Amino acid sequence: MESPLDPAGSGGPDWEARYQAGDTPWEKGCAHPALVEWLRENRLTGRILVPGCGTGHDVRALAADPDALVTGLDLAPSAIARAESIPVVGGESYRLADFFSESAFEHGAFDAVFEHTCFCAIPPALRPAYARTVSSALKPGGLFLAIFYRNPSHDGEDGPPFGCSMEELGDLFGGDFQLIRETVGIPTFDGREDREIIRLMRKLPLA
Numbered sequence: 001m002e003s004p005l006d007p008a009g010s011g012g013p014d015w016e017a018r019y020q021a022g023d024t025p026w027e028k029g030c031a032h033p034a035l036v037e038w039l040r041e042n043r044l045t046g047r048i049l050v051p052g053c054g055t056g057h058d059v060r061a062l063a064a065d066p067d068a069l070v071t072g073l074d075l076a077p078s079a080i081a082r083a084e085s086i087p088v089v090g091g092e093s094y095r096l097a098d099f100f101s102e103s104a105f106e107h108g109a110f111d112a113v114f115e116h117t118c119f120c121a122i123p124p125a126l127r128p129a130y131a132r133t134v135s136s137a138l139k140p141g142g143l144f145l146a147i148f149y150r151n152p153s154h155d156g157e158d159g160p161p162f163g164c165s166m167e168e169l170g171d172l173f174g175g176d177f178q179l180i181r182e183t184v185g186i187p188t189f190d191g192r193e194d195r196e197i198i199r200l201m202r203k204l205p206l207a
């Protein structure tokens with residue numbers, strides 16, 4: 001599959017320019033609090049992919065597990081350079097690539113995918129491709145742990161971040177994935193309270 005996204009001409013943000021300008025309001029300097037909490041009670045192990053990883057805070061939180069081998073993927077060179085400049089905590093590495101590109105990663109190789117602010121950052125028209133790409137990254141039975149930004153605080157349809165409804169999530173991921181658990185009211189960053197959910201899904205064996 002060729003990438004449906006031309007980062008330079010997609011009409012979406014020029015992510016590299018945003019990093020170079022320091023215009024990165026999503027950059028919180030730490031892993032998402034709900035991921036940190038989830039990892040206190042649960043584990044994600046094996047090969048894990050984090051699309052749109054930015055500077056890698058979530059990657060490092062996941063890589064603190066000695067049984068996790070985590071690949072952070074982002075298309076912005078400055079984000080990857082920053083991530084790679086931070087001392088490794090475990091089995092993490094980074095890759096400069098467009099998530100939608102056929103050669104971005106080894107398909108069917110991952111035990112888990114972790115999502116946080118990549119899905120809400122891409123143009124909504126690419127969401128079906130996003131769901132297919134997550135599915136193709138995973139082994140059958142692989143886990144998809146996602147923090148979805150349902151209703152960002154800005155009004156109207158301007159984004160990113162672009163919100164999403166529960167119905168849309170059900171439609172996008174209902175075919176290839178089984179929903180294991182969904183939690184609202186999760187710990188989060190200032191300004192995102194009650195705007196996100198964390199969902200654990202499993203890729204169906206025959207998907």
Ligand SMILES: C[S@@+](CC[C@H](N)C(=O)[O-])C[C@H]1O[C@@H](n2cnc3c(N)ncnc32)[C@H](O)[C@@H]1O
Binds near residue numbers: 026028097098121122
């Ligand atoms: C809103 S930022 C979030 C970064 C990180 N997840 C965080 O929370 O700090 C969205 C990130 O997705 C990356 N991104 C957007 N489209 C992408 C694509 N098609 N492939 C890979 N990365 C992408 C951007 O470069 C940016 O780093």
